[in-house]
Amino acid sequence: MSLMSWRSRRRRGQGPGGRGRSAGRLCAAAGVTAVAAMMFPAPPAHPAGVVNVRCSVPDLVAAIDAANGSPGADTLRLARRCTYKLTVPDVANPANGLPAITSEITIEGNGATIARARSAPAFRILLVESAGSLTLEKITIKGGRATDCPGAPAPPFPPGIVCGGGINNQGSLTVNHSRVIDNVATSTVYAEGGGIDTDGSAATVYDTEVSGNTADYTGLAPSAAAAGGIANDGPLTVKDSRVHDNAVHVTAGTDSVASGAGITSFAQVEIEGTSISHNHTSAPGGTVRGALTNSTSPPNTMTVNETVIRANVSSASDGTVLGGGVGNGGVLSITHSRVIDNYAISRNGVARGGGISLGAVAQLTLDSTDVHGNTASAPDGGTALGGGLINGLGGTVTADDSHLRDNTVRASGGGTALGGGLFNAVGPTTLNNGTVTGNRAGDGGGIYEESGTVTLNDTLVKRNKPNNCAPPSSVPGCVD
Template sequence: MSLQNFRAADPPVGVRRSHPGRFLAAAGLAAIAAMVLPAPLAHADTVDVKCSVPDLVAAVNRANSSPGPDTLRLARKCTYRLVTPDPANSSSGLPAITSDITIEGKGATITRARSAPEFRILFVDDAGTLKLNKTTISGGAAPDCPNFPGGGAYGGGISSLGTLTVRHSRVVNNTAESSVFAEGGGIESGNAEGVGAATLEDTEISKNTAVYNGDVQSSAAGGGVLNNGPLTVERTRFTNNAVRVTENTDSLALGAAAAFFAQTTIRDSLISGNSSTAPGGTARGALNNSATVTVTDTVIRDNTASAPGGTANGGAAGNGGTLSLTRTRVIGNHATAPAGGTVTGGAISLGPEGALALNSSTVRGNTASAPGGTARGGGISNDLGGTVTTERSQISNNTANAPDGGTARGGGIFNAVGSTTLNRSAVTENRAGDGGGIFEESGTVTLNDTEVKRNRPNNCAPPNSVPGCVG
């Protein structure tokens, strides 16, 4: 059952109130009886949870029913193996989080048994707050509900409409698979109205998958994470996550590592080895951005977007929003479209309203490959009217190739319709069939104190299209 608009029913809540002492003076009795004294502030409770699933379920239910924040301390390195879903919410293994709960994992794992029916591990209601520390969430499988209004599968490991904080934890080997559409193989945060916020710190998001397996056009998005609400990411690793769609359905595989539909900040993180696959459809990079995303001191490397006979947009990122990269390295990413497909951006591809800012950053060693087809922009493709601005950045050793009779243009940058302004930057040692450094089909490319050199077979094409570019 889809939980995009689901709200778990609030459990009974016990209210603690003070009881005033009895006064014997008859004259004041009526006045005192009419007074309403405030309840004392609810205090935080800490509970040690035995290495037992029933004990964990009972602890969550008690925490939901008590006022104030609660901390559940799991048994050290215990594996809580869930066999059946929660009776009140068959889409999740544990009771929905409806209050303020901290789970101190102490190295414990909460997982779904392989023989169990499909359910995610955790759901945070819009009234809930979950802080997850030193815990592994694994084996979750968001159920597919094709007949439920809205349908789809959301959040294979965790789905949150409330406030979610994950620290020093692992979200691994979870899946959202659907015949309608799939979102957030590892974590889904927030809903379409922007309700819900998440924070990831010192956490591993790995080997999660979002899969669309239907037979009409649809999508899978956010193999690791999909966010519809504000998201903050620090010192976190997104590795080996995937999105896949059914071949030849013209479907979209978006953001193998993460898909952003709300404001996101990423710092000091690694995004590596993620893959988006859409045979005959559209595959869009490790990151799919439709919002405002700020990335600082991060490495985005060795990610792949593959669309045989279709379109691949950016091995590292497909950007239809505003993407700012500062002191960030985008290296060794690949966008491929064999069998006569189209590739835009071996590293980064911009949509018609996309804006990309590179500040003291590097785009290096990325490849756009389209045997028998069209490859545009080994490093960056700005071919639909977006805006690119660089400051003290390097675009080097990128390649656009299209063997078997295809067309490859713009080894470093391909520009059409939109505008690209390079300030105090360098475009060097890139390769393509034409426009080894920069190919300007239309739009404007402006060089301010920027070197374009040692590109093959030429630096800029067509001749004289880029003022200040020689050869």
Template sequence: MSRPNLRVNAPLLGARRSGPARLLAAAGLAAAAGLALPGPVAQADTASVRCSVPDLVEAIGRANGTPGADTIRLAPKCTYTLVTADPGSPANGLPAITGDLTIDGNGATITRPASAPAFRILFVAETGDLTLNRTTVSGGRATDCPLFPGEGVCGGGIYNLGRLTVNRSRVVHNSAVTTVDNLFAEGGGIDSDGTAATVNDSEISHNTAAYSGSTPSSAEGGGLANDGPLTLNRSRLTDNTVSVADNTDSFAFGAGHAAFALTTIEHSTISGNRVRAVGGTALAALATGSPLPGQATSLSMTDSTVSGNTTSAPNGVAVGGGLGTNFPVTLTRTRVVDNTATAPGGTARGGGIHIGRTGDLTLKDSTVRHNTAHAPGGTARGGGMSSATGGTVRTDRSHIRKNTAEAPDGGTAQGGGVFNAVGSTTLTRSSITDNRAVEGGGIFKESGTVTLNDTTVRGNRGNNCAPPGSVPGCTG
């Protein structure tokens, strides 16, 4: 299984990898397993573990060796400090989870100190099913990518190839970082490529995915990345980072979350995350890849907030300060606010949201506000929202207001609220108000179609719509 060459296959909204093949393989394994003869009924086992790394390692090994579900209870508020990798799986600090295991952390921390050799903390194998409760995972540093061996580093804190559930836990200060040419980095906190993952009431923060080689490559998913189905509930993805080496024509995207498969986000916050790609392409705190032909892939986000994120690409291309998508995304009762796409000397598109060539965005009862596309001496398009290369946008009862496209020092600034080219934007029972740009303070339509249905466009500066007459029903 190989990863497509980014320069050839990646549109401005990042790269799409061949993760779905992994899902088909998993489905085949599951079907084959269903043909096996039933074994004896297994009994659940519960073990309490002292504040001792050897005892924790032994308990996991024992759980792996017994059929049925097992539970390990950690010592309350203990810090389990891993100073060496597991001999049986040297890319991981603890033995690979191969069975059905629940770890009840009781507020404990499992960590790797900076002085230790590099390894991630937890690895869930294809046969594994891990539930992690009230545990902090920190300090992990990925050295491999099991789904794509030899091609990258993935999952600094946790890597999942099976089933993973994280409840009321923290995944903080982990990293997936590579200095090797052509290798990619993915999922600084968590990388889930398995059959299912769910994160509930948890914090994923201060994690990093970074590439610093000398040839084109990518880094994605500073906090979280998924090539398999994922659900995020009542959780926070904050202060994560993604970066690539300067001037290598590389891609950096998804500082908080990079989604490549079916994703559901509810009652969650993605805030304060940062993407940086000097002379390259930087995309969004919440970013999706491109779908494979025939694959039913989408992202839905409900009652959530994407705020205060920054996408930066000096002398390059910065797209989507908050959200960037190349497959179907639906936002319902969601706020995209105070995000920035900045590209001094380059191109900034979509301070709040950028829709790519194959993107399809639906906004329902949502707000896009106080976002900025900033490109001193360059080109800024779509302070609130940009659909610059195609794609489809639909809004219903949504509001795009007080966004800005700005390009001081002689640059071009178009579409303070909305920029549209090639594709189509349909605004229904919505409003575009108090946005700013030199041309098309409310809407700039370069090409494609923009349709207003019972929608207000007013109070925008320097004008409501440009070029004059380009948007039927919009004047001033």
């Protein structure tokens, strides 16, 4: 079974999950709770069920243990702007810095930070178990370093899969007005979700910064890493947030796959009012998918609204890049958004889609969206296709009131550079009431139709260099 088929089993609830381990954790946590209660009695609760937690890690641990053991919902109010610096892992769960969340808990941060100390051993900050529900308000989660992946499959899969450097969610997670920064998931087997990995029943990220996080595969055999910022295997909503400066790396020369430095989705996701910017995905000698990746197997549904996907870089020298900004293998709708100034770079390799790249079974709908200023570049004799958009493997594109403008394809050293605005092959692309203007390529400055069909309905193709469409007469209605 491949890692992707394991993902499918997890989504269907068939995979060997963590229920047995969760029960063990609960039992172990119960013992620790008793000891913690004697050593560090929790502060008295207010009548409304709010517990004020002093600026003390032992007090925070005791408060979480007490909340896990109490009936109903609990709210923990942290000391204003305190840094709760974790120097040792949780006793019951050494892969985590704090006790696993097993009940309904809200943590009101008041601007506080929960961080792993730099000198501490590796552990993530927070785990939400399948029975748990965690809401974070006005808090920073920083410096976690995951060492395991809750719910990962049993043998024959090798041990060592790692996910969720800052937070791993197996239940319900809401992150409001917060920051998830500088967390890491690194593995010699497979790594995912440097900032957040969510596999549970629901996750919402609202008005939150997810930045500086990394997913890193460091092994020597072909494998993968995904989602420097956020990975989801369950329903996810990201709204009014900033996902920036995250990274995904894989070992050079291992023919490995690096996906979605900003967000990688393996399940349904809704993104609204969000900025996904300055993320970097790298796989020298391997394959890269865009900063925002919608998984290919099975096809997943992703909706993006009023969102900016900007200045992301996907690079794979001697390899293949599938989207500088967006790599779509499922069903993707982008509305009232901008995909701008992204780069797909493959020195002596293949760069496909500076802005957006589609897979073979993918469906893309653009509505009132600007795909602008993106670049597909293949220096030293490589192949670059589709500066703005590539539908080159048989997917389906429908664009309404949308614009492909000022995108560039270039390939120095005698390479191939086709389709500055759009490269199309095999599948159909329909452009309605839009424009394809100011794009540049070696040939097909506006549109290059290798095969398949490109249909223009009230769409203006002009001022592209060196020509509007290629080969000649391939696109009905396109005139040079």
